Amino acid sequence: MGCRDRVLSKHGDWQVIGRKCNERMITSILIGGCVLCVAVWIFSRPNKFPPGPKGLPLLGCLLSVSQWHPGCSFMGLLELYYRYGPVCGFYIGPQPVISISGYEACKEAFMNENLNGRPDNGPARMKSKGKRMGVMLVDGDFLTIQKRFTLHHLRDIGFGRQNMESLVSKEVAVLLADMKRQFHDEGNIFEFKNYFNISLVNALWVMLASARFERDDPRLKSLVELFDVVFRSGDIVRVAFPCPAILMKLFPAVFAKLGRMDLLKEVWKFIEEAIDEHKQNPSVEPRDFIDVYLKEVEKNNDDSFSEEQLISLIFDLFIAGGDTTGNSIGFVLLYLIHHPDVQRKMQEELDSVCGSSMPTLAQQISSLPYTEAVLLEASRLSSIVPFSIPHYALKDTQLQGNTIPKGSIVQINLYSVHLDENYWNDPEKFQPERHLSADGTTVIKSDRILPFGAGKRICLGESLARNTLYLFVTSLVKSFQFQAIPNEPLPTLDPRMGFVQVYAPFKAVIKSRN
Numbered sequence: 001m002g003c004r005d006r007v008l009s010k011h012g013d014w015q016v017i018g019r020k021c022n023e024r025m026i027t028s029i030l031i032g033g034c035v036l037c038v039a040v041w042i043f044s045r046p047n048k049f050p051p052g053p054k055g056l057p058l059l060g061c062l063l064s065v066s067q068w069h070p071g072c073s074f075m076g077l078l079e080l081y082y083r084y085g086p087v088c089g090f091y092i093g094p095q096p097v098i099s100i101s102g103y104e105a106c107k108e109a110f111m112n113e114n115l116n117g118r119p120d121n122g123p124a125r126m127k128s129k130g131k132r133m134g135v136m137l138v139d140g141d142f143l144t145i146q147k148r149f150t151l152h153h154l155r156d157i158g159f160g161r162q163n164m165e166s167l168v169s170k171e172v173a174v175l176l177a178d179m180k181r182q183f184h185d186e187g188n189i190f191e192f193k194n195y196f197n198i199s200l201v202n203a204l205w206v207m208l209a210s211a212r213f214e215r216d217d218p219r220l221k222s223l224v225e226l227f228d229v230v231f232r233s234g235d236i237v238r239v240a241f242p243c244p245a246i247l248m249k250l251f252p253a254v255f256a257k258l259g260r261m262d263l264l265k266e267v268w269k270f271i272e273e274a275i276d277e278h279k280q281n282p283s284v285e286p287r288d289f290i291d292v293y294l295k296e297v298e299k300n301n302d303d304s305f306s307e308e309q310l311i312s313l314i315f316d317l318f319i320a321g322g323d324t325t326g327n328s329i330g331f332v333l334l335y336l337i338h339h340p341d342v343q344r345k346m347q348e349e350l351d352s353v354c355g356s357s358m359p360t361l362a363q364q365i366s367s368l369p370y371t372e373a374v375l376l377e378a379s380r381l382s383s384i385v386p387f388s389i390p391h392y393a394l395k396d397t398q399l400q401g402n403t404i405p406k407g408s409i410v411q412i413n414l415y416s417v418h419l420d421e422n423y424w425n426d427p428e429k430f431q432p433e434r435h436l437s438a439d440g441t442t443v444i445k446s447d448r449i450l451p452f453g454a455g456k457r458i459c460l461g462e463s464l465a466r467n468t469l470y471l472f473v474t475s476l477v478k479s480f481q482f483q484a485i486p487n488e489p490l491p492t493l494d495p496r497m498g499f500v501q502v503y504a505p506f507k508a509v510i511k512s513r514n
């Protein structure tokens with residue numbers, strides 16, 4: 001018997017021998033690979049990496065993140081705060097994520113220059129046709145130049161107090177007239193769904209493109225509905241997943257949970273058309289922000305100015321501003337329906353200070369303390385933006401004794417500050433009085449209410465949002481009585497989740513007070 005035959009008689013066939021060798025090799029490679037991954041995973045965690053859930057090698061917490069608090073991943077991060085403390089770290093795949101909660105840690109994070117970056121991942125790039133543009137998701141000198149320019153010129157056009165007041169008041173008047181008109185058509189029961197977002201988009205569009213839409217314009221309605229779909233499509237935790245933009249573009253359905261940024265191309269087209277229209281009908285005196293910006297592009301003084309950047313910038317203002325302020329107005333009305341006594345007190349104050357006129361910005365803080373306290377309390381309790389837009393560590397940095405490695409995504413938890421039970425008494429309760437002096441005449445400002453964030457990345461639209469919220473809410477409450485529908489449960493205060501929290505559509509009885 002030859003050697004070949006001897007081996008064959010023992011193992012049956014050369015193919016079997018080959019398969020067995022391959023199996024052994026593959027098993028050894030797999031075991032070796034796993035050991036290597038675990039070693040890399042353990043040793044690549046920097047010293048003093050913040051405490052947090054360990055997750056699996058390579059995948060980190062990718063598979064478990066949605067289990068922390070099913071249906072609401074930002075609540076999951078809140079649970080990590082209670083378990084691991086104010087600075088907590090974990091991995092989503094290879095991406096380090098740091099979740100920061102509680103007033104001291106959040107304030108420190110906002111003020112830390114090294115944490116002022118924004119992640120450069122698929123969801124961020126999908127927003128701007130695969131490039132890093134706009135203001136919301138860029139950083140460094142590009143951000144400084146573009147944010148400064150935008151704020152400066154919007155102040156001239158509409159963010160300045162006087163201009164803003166007249167512009168927003170016009171939108172308020174249109175809204176009140178629209179509501180009164182509906183009294184005849186549909187009785188006094190109103191449905192509120194994206195109702196105020198239309199006014200906000202209009203106010204913005206006047207500043208940006210000197211145009212406004214009729215409230216029932218189908219294009220305006222479809223834009224507002226699109227924002228609603230996109231804003232509800234993702235959340236603040238999943239958006240950290242390091243997925244390349246090209247994959248999101250090729251397989252939108254697979255990566256839908258990271259946010260349906262692909263749907264926003266309609267908005268892009270809409271802005272492009274407005275810019276083309278401005279170029280075809282130029283004006284010597286700038287009419288609006290598009291004119292001012294196009295002039296700057298023409299001057300060619302700085303590379304960061306381009307038409308594409310203008311589209312992306314307007315796009316950011318739209319998506320950051322279109323959904324937020326309108327929702328804040330809706331939440332205030334909901335709280336007032338739940339608390340008729342607060343609504344009555346607010347109306348008494350507005351009637352006694354403003355008489356038969358509509359409230360003005362000049363009366364805001366000094367003359368209307370109760371009203372101001374109601375708005376502060378609604379901002380705190382609704383926390384419509386529960387987390388900052390993700391920040392990004394530009395360098396290794398220290399925070400509260402922990403090392404945050406360069407390249408980490410940093411989530412700053414505003415909700416944890418607004419509902420901190422160690423600071424606020426009964427934080428879940430709506431109590432405007434907590435913001436007033438004992439005699440009720442003075443508003444006590446607290447820097448523990450941070451709805452717009454703080455530091456260099458603070459909300460660009462803060463003044464517009466604050467003034468708009470005030471002018472809309474005061475005019476609405478002065479003009480109408482908002483009540484629950486008799487014999488029906490009170491409308492829910494539970495928000496719909498997404499990148500921001502929004503009120504669930506609700507119906508209410510409205511009675512004219514005039």
Ligand code: HEM
Binds near residue numbers: 391464
């Ligand atoms: C009640 C309404 C609003 C709230 C609660 C709100 C809140 C916020 C928050 C928390 C941030 C993130 C800050 C950070 O990442 O640290 C932000 C950023 C931003 N907001 Fe607002 N916002 C509101 C309205 C608006 C409006 C009306 C506009 C535009 C006209 C706007 C434009 C922006 C922009 C462009 C950014 C990005 C700034 C940057 O990255 O540097 N926001 N906002």
